[in-house]
Every structure is written in structure tokens, then in C-alpha cells.
Amino acid sequence: MTDFDLHHHISTRMTGIYNLNVGESPPNGYFSAGIHPNLMMDFSEDQFDWLKEISKHERCLAIGECGLDGLIKVDDDLQEELFVRQIELANDRNKPLLIHCVRRFSQIIHFKKIAEVPMIIHGFNKRKTIADELQKHDFYLSFGKSVLQNVNLQEFVKGFPPEKLFLETDGRNFNIELLYQKVADLKNMTLENLQLQIQQNLKIFNISH
Template sequence: MIDSHCHWDFPEFDSDRSGQLQSLAAAGVSHLLIPGVEPAQWPRLQALGSGHRSAPCQPLLAYGVHPCWGEPLQLTENAFKTALVQQLQTGAVAIGECGMDGSIEWSEAQQRQLFEWHLQLACDLNLPLLIHAHRAHNPVMQLLSHYRPSAGGVIHGFAGSPELAQQYWRLGFYLGVGGTITYPRAQKTRRALAAAPLQSLLLETDAPDMPLMGYQGQVNTPARLPLVAQALADLRRQPLSEIMATTTDNCRRLLRLAEQARPA
């Protein structure tokens, strides 16, 4: 399995990282896709990737600026794009985390501008996007429809209707499935992810956030990815083995990872 979105670079995971990766591999997690959230964090992320390149569970890196981190940075287009391109060249499989968030005070116009810069680079560099779309599906959808980045990407932590899920998938964007589906109150999202093609879904934890039901108040970890897979299997009434294999293949396809033989 691949955790398609987790903030494993955050301080919550500073203790015995090598041991964590050993345990994750033993649990069937082969890769962690770790998004960037702000330029000050990018070097730490790069160091983690370099330091664990041969680990049994491998970190994969993406770089970008999360909308919740964007306002204080007062970025200019040229400086931002130059810095991000240089960072991506150090070894990245995607651009992000980027997008828009309707729950923060930073203006929609400024968020849109920053997101557009990411979209433009994704089109220029042919890299997939890790997209944050919280209470902002309309403007995010408008921009994706306008730019139509050919490498696609994933709508991280998807929450929305079956119709919205279909729209994203038609644009070439996978849907990130996380702990939200473990909550019965998330009826709309559960319906959407039960009905969506399995070929459109990726697994994620969003660790240390997005706790599963029963783990509220605790730090979420990538070690709970098998629980997300089981929850999706139960929701869709499909074999767990099929959920694990197909979502892994989906993520490999999105990130263009070399094929590796699966354990029997």
C-alpha cells in the first residue's frame, strides 16, 4: 500500500523514524508521499528523503505551499516559481500541497493566485498535483477545468457528493480516501466513495491529522493506513486484497513509479 498523503516530516514523528519505516513496511506500507507546506520546511523534507532513500518503506516527496501557510509569506510570482522549480529538481514526484481553503481569512483572490502559480508549473513540468480543496470546490474546479494539467493529480482528503467525485475524475484527478469514511455522519462522502470507480481512488492518512473514528484526540499515524483500507473495503463491499492492490496500482500510475513485484 501507499499512503498518498501524510505529513511525516512533522515533529510528531521525530522519534525513531527508521524504526517507524521498518514497522510500516511490515504492515504492508511500501511508500509515504509527503507534501510540502511552505518553503522553510522544504529543506527538512529533502533531508528526510535523502536520509531514508533505502528504507523498506520509502518516503516520496512533493513540494508546494499550502494555502493555510501562504498569507504570511508575501510571495512574488518570479521568486516563488524560481524557488519551487529549484526544489523540485532535487527529486520530487509531485507538486503540492497546494489549492484553496474557504475556511481561512486569507482572501480568495490571493489564494487563487498562489494556486494558479502551482498549476502553471504543473503544466510546464508535467508533474501531478496534490490538491487541498476545503470548502473551495467551486473555485478549485474552475481552475482545474481551465488549466487541465495533463499529469492530473489527487484531491487530497476528498469530501463531497458523488457528482463532485465524478467531475474531478473526468478531469483526471484521483480522490484521496482517508479517515473521513470511518464516520457514519459523513454520509455524502461515503456515498460518493462507495459509488466511484475503484480505479479513481487512493488511500491516505493525512497524518498527524484526520483521525479515524475511535482515535479522536490522538495523533494519527501512517500505521493506520491498513484501517483506512479495511474501512473502504467494508464500505464498498469488496475484498480487502482488491482494495489494497488497486489503490496501490492507481498511486503508482499517478506518480509514475517503477513497477515492483508485490509480495505473494
């Protein structure tokens, strides 16, 4: 069984979800498409038109990354407006949202109310208090390389419900098998049971082929 990589940036990788760049043609595998807050600096309506079209693609599994970022120089109102539009698009397409969030967790939780599809916070490596709040509001969390090093995060992963968990490499260059093994050890599960659980979690993507 392969180790599914929920969010990565390597277009030739076949196991997982490739984060498509705006305007890029789809890869041979699954992908997600969205307008990252970083791109909003030069946002144009053409980008949203592109997203509306590409999100109909059968291998487009999710809308994102999209979300809110408190550390970039893009106006909060513009970020929120485009985030809401992407939530509405995800609702229309019935595809989950892959969320990028930096220092805006309470706002993200607020916008969860309008989402009719699952929301996954990707690259989660924040404090337990934030994680508990997200868990309470039914978010999925996807963990990456930090779990290999961050002891507090390891402690949190131990108790995090396996049915809400995904794993990813994001832009980091490392072997995801290491992460699967680490998380299996932390959770006292066999590697096979962890893989099966994540396979099960992938049902939220309505992969039909």
C-alpha cells in the first residue's frame, strides 16, 4: 500500500495531491487548485475564472491551498473576501478545502460555518490549544515534517483522533515513509493500520476512479 501524500509540490508524483500552480495544466495524478493568500498581492479576476474551470476537473480533489495569512502584506479584507469565495466554490463543487493558515485560526474557525464540505488545515504545527479548538470544530489536520522533530507536536499527535488525520510532505524534501512510521509509532498503531485508516479518511474526497 502506498503512503498517500496529502499535499505536495512535485507534479510527477503519483501518490497524493499535487498543489497546482495558478494557470498550470493538470498533472497526470490528483491535484488541488486554489488561490493562495501569497498570490493575492496581484490578484486578478482571471485567476478566479481559471479556478472555476479547473475545479471541475475530475482529478481536482480539493480547493486550495487557500486561507488566511497574518504575516503577509495583503489586506485582511481582500484575503477574507477571496477565502469566502473559495469556500462557496468548494460548496458548489462538493470538494473539500485545503487550508493554509498563519496566525488567523479564530477567523478560519469563524468561516467554517459557511463551509458545507470538510476543511483540512495543512501543515499543522501549532500549539495544542489551537489544535484542540480546531478539533472541537471538526477540522481535519494534516501533519508534515515538523512531527519528526517537534516534541510538543509529537505529544499532540499521540492523542489526535486517527480518523481526522492526514500526512504530507508539502514543499519539504524527505521520504514520507519516515513520517508514516513515526506517526504509527507515536499512536501505537501498526504501519498497516495507519495506512488503512488514512485510506479510509480519503473517502471525503469522493475519489471515484
